[in-house]
Amino acid sequence: MMQLLYGIVLLTVMGFVAGVGLGIAAKKFEVKEDPRVAEIAKVLPGANCGLCGYPGCEAYAKAIVYKGEAMGKCVPGKKMGVEAKIREIMAKGGPTS
Template structure:
């Protein structure tokens, strides 16, 4: 009988914690600007740091949120990253 009670208690605790986590996920959701993701897809993704930011995601956030310069990605200059970022930011 102890096994049955233990299983019921563990099941109830699992359900309670699952509901709490689902509620917390919705309550504390962080909205991200879709332009950051679009700029990140345009960047080469090699995370070299030549732009002065810690990786491509840091540079994409700086361009979208802080209005940083579009031409800091040195590896992406040959493939036209600067023009693509300008198109994204103007739309």
């Protein structure tokens, strides 16, 4: 009976220690995304059609911010003035620029 109790206590302690360790590691190695990605994704049409050459609007937004991709590649967004809105967002600068 005592062996079972020791086993339960040991597993509980190990689980707690592993949880705390993972929590600390998650905070320490957290990768913060440039807020401009979300802002650009918000002004894109959200059609996820792939006409820009990326698998979706968010991938295109990330390419603009992190890879310096051209800002006028969203075909459905041309009539909506998306390129000008993206230029405004990019002109603000960000933590990676």
